Amino acid sequence: MPGFKKKGSQTVVFEKAPVITSWASIVGPKEGEGPWGQEFDSVLGDYMFGEDSWEKAEKKMLREAVKLSLDKRNLQVDDAEIILAGDLLNQTVSSNYAARELARPFLGLYGACSTMAEALLVGSMLIDGNFFSRLVSATCSHHYAASRQYRFPTEQGTQPTPSTQWTATAAGAVVLEWAGVGPRITAGTIGKVIDMGQSDAADMGSAMAPAAADTLKTHLNDLERLPDYYDLIVTGDLARVGMAIAEQLFIRDGLLPKPNYSDCGVLLYDEKQDVDAGGCGCGCSAAMLCGPLLKKMQKGEINKMLLVATGALMSPTMAFQGESIPGIAHAIAIEN
Amino acid sequence: MNVDAKQMKKIEMQEYQNLVDQIKPKPDILKNSIWAFMVGGLICGFAQVLVNYLLSLGMSRIDASSAVSCIMIFLAAFFTGIGVYDELGKRAGAGSIVPITGFANAIVASAMEYKREGYIFGVGARIFSVAGPTLVFGFAVAVVVGLIKVFLSS
Numbered sequence: 001m002p003g004f005k006k007k008g009s010q011t012v013v014f015e016k017a018p019v020i021t022s023w024a025s026i027v028g029p030k031e032g033e034g035p036w037g038q039e040f041d042s043v044l045g046d047y048m049f050g051e052d053s054w055e056k057a058e059k060k061m062l063r064e065a066v067k068l069s070l071d072k073r074n075l076q077v078d079d080a081e082i083i084l085a086g087d088l089l090n091q092t093v094s095s096n097y098a099a100r101e102l103a104r105p106f107l108g109l110y111g112a113c114s115t116m117a118e119a120l121l122v123g124s125m126l127i128d129g130n131f132f133s134r135l136v137s138a139t140c141s142h143h144y145a146a147s148r149q150y151r152f153p154t155e156q157g158t159q160p161t162p163s164t165q166w167t168a169t170a171a172g173a174v175v176l177e178w179a180g181v182g183p184r185i186t187a188g189t190i191g192k193v194i195d196m197g198q199s200d201a202a203d204m205g206s207a208m209a210p211a212a213a214d215t216l217k218t219h220l221n222d223l224e225r226l227p228d229y230y231d232l233i234v235t236g237d238l239a240r241v242g243m244a245i246a247e248q249l250f251i252r253d254g255l256l257p258k259p260n261y262s263d264c265g266v267l268l269y270d271e272k273q274d275v276d277a278g279g280c281g282c283g284c285s286a287a288m289l290c291g292p293l294l295k296k297m298q299k300g301e302i303n304k305m306l307l308v309a310t311g312a313l314m315s316p317t318m319a320f321q322g323e324s325i326p327g328i329a330h331a332i333a334i335e336n
Numbered sequence: 337m338n339v340d341a342k343q344m345k346k347i348e349m350q351e352y353q354n355l356v357d358q359i360k361p362k363p364d365i366l367k368n369s370i371w372a373f374m375v376g377g378l379i380c381g382f383a384q385v386l387v388n389y390l391l392s393l394g395m396s397r398i399d400a401s402s403a404v405s406c407i408m409i410f411l412a413a414f415f416t417g418i419g420v421y422d423e424l425g426k427r428a429g430a431g432s433i434v435p436i437t438g439f440a441n442a443i444v445a446s447a448m449e450y451k452r453e454g455y456i457f458g459v460g461a462r463i464f465s466v467a468g469p470t471l472v473f474g475f476a477v478a479v480v481v482g483l484i485k486v487f488l489s490s
Contacts, residue, residue, distance in 0.1 A: 053452045152466060153449035155416050157425015157432050157441050159368070162361040197349040198356065206356045244359045 005128070008222025010189050010215075017184035018127040018176045020334065022075075024068035025290040026061050027283070028143065028169025034269045039292040040170075041068055047144055047169060055093060058142035061171040061283075062087065063098040066138050069173035069290075075134075080104050080175070084123050085138045086115035087282055088146050088167070095139075112311030113208075113237045114191070115139040116172060116286040117330035121188040123176045124332070133178045140171030141281030150201075150316060163203035163241045166275035168268060172286025174294075183297045187333040189219040193313065195326040201319055204280055204312040205242020205265075211327035212238060212310045213249035219306070219331045220255070227259035231302045234293065236285035236309035236329070239265035239278030264288040285309045294334075303336045372431030375424065379435045383408050405436055412437035416444040442466040 007013050025040045032043030042064075049057040062085060070080060083102060085095035086109035099106035111118040119137035126132050144154045146167040152158050176185070194214050198207040212235045220227060227233065227250075238246055243263040250259065264285040265278035289307060296302045310329040319325070383404050390400035415421040421441045425432045432438055446465050450458035464471060 148449050153442075153445035155419060155422050155441075155448055156445035156466060157416075157422045157428070157438065159426060159429035161363050196352045203356075203360065206360060210352065241360055245355060248355055248359065 007187075008218070010191070010218050011187060011222035012121075012125060012190070013187045013223070014124055014128040014185065016128055016178065017186045017335075018124045018178060019180040019184050020174055020182045020294065021177045021180040022069050022073035022175040022182070023173065023290040023294050024065050024072060025170065025172045025287045026065045026068070027171075027287050027291075030143070030166075030273065030275075031168055031170050031268060031279075031287065034273065036267065036288070036292045039295055040287060041072075041291070044169070047142070054142050054145035054148070055089060056097075058087065058089070058094040058140055058145050058169075058171075059097045061142070061169075062094050062138055062140040062173075063101055065140065065171040065173040065290075066098065066102060066136050069136060069138070069175050073175055075175070077102050077104060080134060080136045081132045082107065082126070082135045083138065084109060084119040084126075084135060085140075086110050086119060087139055088112065088141050089149060094142075094145075111309075111328060111330065112313050113141075113280055113282050113284060114309040114311030114328050114330050115282045116289060117188075117236070117307055117309030117332050120174060120176070120185060120332050121190065121330055123174075124185045124188060127176055127178050130178075135176050136173055137176060138171065138173035139282040139286045141167055141169065141283035143167045143169045143281070146281060150314065160276050161202045162276055163200070163205060163239075164276040165204055165237065165239045165265060165278055165280035166269065167281035168237075168279045168284040168287065170268075170281070170283030170287035172283065172290035174290060183294065183334045183336050185332055186335045187219075187223060189215055189222065189331040191215040191218075191329040191331070193326045193328050195324055197324045199319065199324040201314065201316075201325070203241060203277075204314065204325070205238045205240070205277060206245055207312045207314070207325040208236075208310040208327035208329065209238055209242045209245040209249060211329040212236075212242075212246050212308050213253060215329040215331050216250070216306075216308055217253045217255070219308075219333075226257065227255050228257045230304045230306045230333070231260060232293075232304075233259045233261045233306045233308065234267075234285075234288070235261075235263045235265075236307070236311070237265035237278070237280040238263045238310055239280060241277045242310075243278075267292075280312075297334065297336060300336065305334045307332050307334065368429050371427050372429050374431065375428035376431035376435060379408070379432065379437055383435075408435070408437050409440040412440035413444045416441045417448070421445075439467055439470065 082105045087094040123137040194211040268279040450462040
């Protein structure tokens with residue numbers, strides 16, 4: 001029976017929910033100083049990580065995060081049947097070059113900052129579809145590598161606005177298996193690209209918030225769930241401005257009772273850390289998931305969590321050609 | 337999309353824009369202006385002190401201006417190199433961008449950033465990636481002004 005795992009319009013429900021058996025996170029110095037600094041596996045002392053460019057440092061972070069996630073479960077790199085990864089850089093170089101060194105079958109993904117959820121969604125479908133029994137989903141971002149690609153040279157004196165977000169220097173990797181001990185990915189909602197005409201490159205939160213609200217509403221409708229089904233609903237990297245807008249959109253969409261809602265971009269940094277609206281980047285939701293959030297699930301402090309990772313599909317080329325910024329959000333339900 | 341759906345989408349986007357305008361924090365214009373005024377003023381004031389000093393040594397006005405421009409450009413390049421100028425720029429905004437030091441910062445920052453791609457395709461090709469437009473339109477205006485002067489004086 002084709003399509004029997006699809007519920008409603010955009011949601012898939014896994015028959016045999018894949019298990020998150022291990023996870024690892026590596027973050028930069030600034031993220032290490034943030035409120036969750038103790039919860040990450042490794043905090044880098046500097047932004048170069050022993051390499052000679054930001055891009056190579058980012059690649060190394062991803063590679064090491066993948067290795068560490070397998071190592072924590074006493075597995076070798078060769079035990080991962082396939083690696084799913086993506087990042088923010090042009091041609092997703094960090095993932096491609098990390099995969100070159102890991103030398104495992106590899107599918108590269110791009111969903112901007114929503115990549116972690118995308119990789120977990122695709123990975124869960126591959127496992128529940130009986131194609132693979134063990135894989136790694138991973139993603140990363142690096143503040144300075146992203147900064148030079150999307151904004152200005154890093155040493156240039158430019159003034160941020162209150163809605164500007166700080167791209168996280170962080171990598172996260174998750175080992176997904178068909179059986180084992182750990183939280184399970186029970187369902188996922190594949191988001192639509194939504195564009196509400198926002199074009200301020202210094203305000204990704206406003207560009208992404210409608211996609212987050214749309215995916216969340218669709219997810220709850222498709223599964224006929226109420227927002228309080230989840231102990232925590234957490235969006236990827238809307239940061240303070242986007243989160244405030246998303247909360248208004250939830251009210252507009254009639255999400256009742258009010259969800260226990262937060263955002264990784266708001267959580268990752270302390271307000272005093274000079275990050276303006278908050279964090280962003282693939283690594284933002286990846287590190288929060290593979291650090292504090294999954295740990296809390298392991299301890300049973302959270303039992304049902306919905307991660308709605310958000311991505312601003314921003315391209316400087318298209319922006320200069322007068323196009324607005326499309327947003328996307330994918331949701332994955334993680335349950336104990 | 338038919339006309340009605342397009343109209344609906346337009347209204348929806350306008351409504352969303354209103355919501356964004358309502359929530360998005362505005363930059364603190366007063367604070368930013370004071371910073372820009374103070375930092376810009378200090379940079380220019382410092383340069384003026386140098387000019388006066390050189391004049392007092394007996395240098396001609398044209399020579400003194402050129403020498404001070406060189407000194408200011410050197411200082412901006414130096415502070416960009418040790419990673420201070422961008423921290424200043426975060427607070428001062430236009431105050432540190434508009435003076436000649438801001439121009440030097442844009443060029444040196446690009447040179448530093450793209451050095452990793454080599455001296456030809458990195459530094460050479462991209463050193464003016466930020467400052468380039470200023471040069472292009474500066475030259476263009478200079479040509480136009482020059483032509484006007486030629487016609488007026490003939």
